[in-house]
Amino acid sequence: MTRAPFLSATLVPVLLGGALAARAGAFHGGLFTLALVGALALHVAANTWNDLFDWKSGTDQANNDYFLPFSGGSRSLELGLVTERGLAITAWTSAAIAVACGAAVAYFGTPWVLAIGAAGGLLGFCYTAPPLRLAARRGLGELAVALAFGPLLVLGVVTAVTGTLALVPALAGLPLGLLTANILLINEIPDAKSDAVTGKNHLVVTFGARGGRAIYVALLVAAVSSHVALVVAGLVPAASLLALAALPLGARALWSLAKHLDDRALVAGNKATINLQLAYGLLLTLGVWLG
Structure with missing residues (x-):
């Protein structure tokens, strides 16, 4: 129910911040x-x-086209593995741990992390929680993910560790945020029909699978372009371009989107997109470290 394989989307920006x-x-x-x-x-x-709010809205119950573990939620409630109360306890206990860590950083370091952490927490909660339910607002959910798992997270880590609030870490996190948004985007494709029924109007529901594919390409190009621009501007070292070695994974995802947009073989593209964010981020981090 925690969808642990997706935690790499957090781990990589944290390592980059470090x-x-x-x-x-x-x-x-x-x-x-x-x-x-x-x-x-x-x-x-x-x-x-x-998971909790998608269950309450009926979104996950209506979904029979999901690709476990990539889309359709964790299915923990649907399979009877946990109750609503148990899921809520897990969520709020995890949030409390995050708050405790933030408070400790504020005490020993800088209170700025509390504001950054609060912003991240609000984006995470409001992604599917009413009344905002950002995931249903035609692109706001994808924007929230791009910000939270890129600029905001890298900025938060650097601020926590150095005690200094600066623009460069936020900019350096942009490529990873865009790659993470693509994880969400490709995972929305198999869920789009059921999401439309329950009013979860994300980008794929709004523009269709082919429109979603075009946005995926645009985000991938933007991720690489923003990284190159950071190097040209001297904000990250040239050694970070080592991350470009991960782009064959992007090509694999694009091939799946081109050939299997409407069938279950698209799952290879889902896997490649997750692996791209992980490999690109680790190589980017290594390049920053070496540079």
Whole structure:
């Protein structure tokens, strides 16, 4: 029910933030550990809130076309593995752990992390929770994911570790945020029919599977272009372009989107998109560390 395989979407930006802090000569192992645990806990909370509110809205019950474990939620409620109360307890316990980590960082470091963490928590909660239900608002859900798993998360880690609020970490997180938004986007394709029935009007429901595919391509191009622009501007080291070695995974995902947009063989593209975010982010982090 926590959808642990997706936690790499949080782990990679946290590692990038740690590398940027080390590059600035201000790495603190204790504060980094608190930031890591807090970020992972908040992601678990967001995943379980997502399951809970998608269940309450009827979205997951209406979905028979999901690709486990990539779309359709965790199915933990549908399969009777947990109750609504148990899911809510998991979500709020995870959120409490995140708050405790944030409070510790604020005490030993800077209170700025509380504001950044609160922003991330609100995006995670409001993604599927009414009345905002960002996931149903024609692109706001995808935007929330791109911000939360890119600029906001990298900025939060660097701020937690260094005690300094700066623009560069947020910009450095943009490529990862865009790649993570593509994980969401390709996972929306098999869910689109049932999501439309329950009013979850995300980008694929709004523009159709082919429109979603075009947006996927645009986000992938934007992720790479923004990374190259950061290097050209001297904001991240040229060694970070090592991440481009992960792009064959992007090509694999694009092939799946071209050939299997309307059938279950698309699952290979779902896998490739997750692996692309992971590999690209790890290589980007390594390049920042080496550079």
